[in-house]
Structures are given as structure tokens and as C-alpha cells.
Amino acid sequence: MEPVARFLRLPDTKWVFPQAPYKSDKSGYTWFDGNDETGWKYKDSFKIISSLIQDLIDQGFKYNEIFLLGFSQGACLTMEWIIRQPFSIGGIIPIAGFIKYKDRFKIDANLENKETPVLLIHGDRDKVIFPEESEKALKLFDELGYSVNFNLVSAGHKIPLKAKNLITDFIMAI
Numbered sequence: 001m002e003p004v005a006r007f008l009r010l011p012d013t014k015w016v017f018p019q020a021p022y023k024s025d026k027s028g029y030t031w032f033d034g035n036d037e038t039g040w041k042y043k044d045s046f047k048i049i050s051s052l053i054q055d056l057i058d059q060g061f062k063y064n065e066i067f068l069l070g071f072s073q074g075a076c077l078t079m080e081w082i083i084r085q086p087f088s089i090g091g092i093i094p095i096a097g098f099i100k101y102k103d104r105f106k107i108d109a110n111l112e113n114k115e116t117p118v119l120l121i122h123g124d125r126d127k128v129i130f131p132e133e134s135e136k137a138l139k140l141f142d143e144l145g146y147s148v149n150f151n152l153v154s155a156g157h158k159i160p161l162k163a164k165n166l167i168t169d170f171i172m173a174i
Contacts (some may be wrong), residue, residue, distance in 0.1 A: 001014075001017050001074075002015075002057060002089045003070075003164050004069070004159055005017075005113050005161075006172050007074060007161075008099050008164060010167060010168060010171060013083060013088075014056075014061075016052055016056070016136045018049065018052055018072075019048075020043040020045065020048075021045055021048060022041060022044065022075070024062060029123075030160070031045045031071060031073045031074060031076070031077045032045065032076070032077075033083060037141060040100075042077075042080070045059065045077055046080075046081055046084075046090065049068070049077065050081075053066060053089070062144060063087055063088060063089050063090070064088070064090045064111060064136060064174060065087065065090055065174075066088065066089045066090050067090045067091045067092065067093060067171055067174075068081070068082070068089065068091075068092045068093070068132065069092075069093040069095070069167070070091055070092075070093070070095065070096045070097065071096060071097075071120070071158075072096050072099075072110070072128070072157070074094075074098045075091075075094030075095050075096055075097020075098075076094070076098060076099070076100070076152050076174060077094065078092040078093070078094050078097070079092065079097060079105075079118075079137060080099070082113055082116050083105060083110065083113065083144075084108055084109075084110055086110055086112045086113065087112060087113055087114070088112075088113045088114070088115035088116040089113075089116050089119040090111075090116075090117075090174045091116060091118065091119060091170060091171070091174060092117075092118055092119070092139070093119045093121065093167055094118070094119075094120055094121075094134075095121045095122070095159050095163065095171065096121070096122050096123060096126055096128070096134070096157055096158075096159075097120075097129065097133070097134065098129050098133035098134070098136070098137065099133075099136065099137050099140060101121055102136065102140060105140055106140065106143070106144065108125055109144050110132060111144065111145065111159045113129075114144060114145050115147075115150060116146065117146070117147045117148070117149075117170070117174070118141050118146050118147065118148040118149070119149050119151070119155070119166065119167070119170045120134045120137055120141075120148065120149065120150040120161070121134075121146075121151050121153060121159075121163050121167075122150075122151075122152055122153070123135035123152075123153060123155030123156050123160055124152050124153065124154055124155070125152070125154070125156045125157065126155070126156055127157065128156075128157035129157060131152055134152075135150065138150040147160050149170070150165050151163075153166075
């Protein structure tokens, strides 16, 4: 994500790059661990994001000045985390993500955070997580009363260059 931060060049911005807590079977780390049979672990990921937000608040940032940008699993994490919070933040930017348990998502939604704007971005040629997943997320957020904007851009499973203006405009508008 550091190259994304350099690419966006947002003025007066503090970037924080948290490390996912679970070791991947392949290489690196992951935000979610497990499988459908044994269940999914994610509480450590939620703790990391909650702690990060609290650290920023303690440093003097206001909730509406804090944005979460996540790609793929990170996009899933931003959506799942925000709906369970008792507060709103400046916004979330899930890129190429999905909501696995849609019924659970609606049940767990804490509407005290629905002032959090949502910018969904997805590549129209994504063969890893199909664009329809962001369309489903759009519908879920819409049904819950969130301010949500969905942008399908010409790209595969990546953070597309064309997303720069979308992300910059979204953050600077708040």
C-alpha cells in the first residue's frame, strides 16, 4: 500500500500501514484465517484496526479525518469492521472486495456508524473477485442507509491508476 500512498500524493496526510496478523499458507500475511469448514478467524484483525483508530484519535485526529482504504482482503476487512462500530469515520474505500456472509452483515450492522461514506471501486476485468461482489456490497450498504458510491473501472484485480482521482476527490470532499 505504500506505493499507493506515494501515488495519491494527498497533502497533509498521515498514512498508517498495519500488518495483517495471520500467517498465510503460501507467503506473507492475511487478514482472515481459516476456512468454511473450521470457521474464520478475524478478531485479531478487528483489534488491529480498532487500536489503530484509537491511536489516531489519541494523537488528535478527529473521527471524520480518518479513512480506511483496503484492497481485496483489506477491502473485505474495511467493510466488515466499519459496520460493527459505534461511531462513523471519514470514509472507507474498499477496492476489489466482497462481503462473504451477507445476512450476517445486515444483522451485525450498527447503524450508529452509517454516516461513514463508502467508495466502492472494482475492476471490470477482475477474475479473482468478480465485480458483481462490489455490486452486491453496494446493494447491502444502500439497504442499510449508508451514503455509498460504486465505480467500475477498466482493470483486473489491482488498484487501478484510474482510481486516483476517485480516491482523491472522495477524501478531499470530506
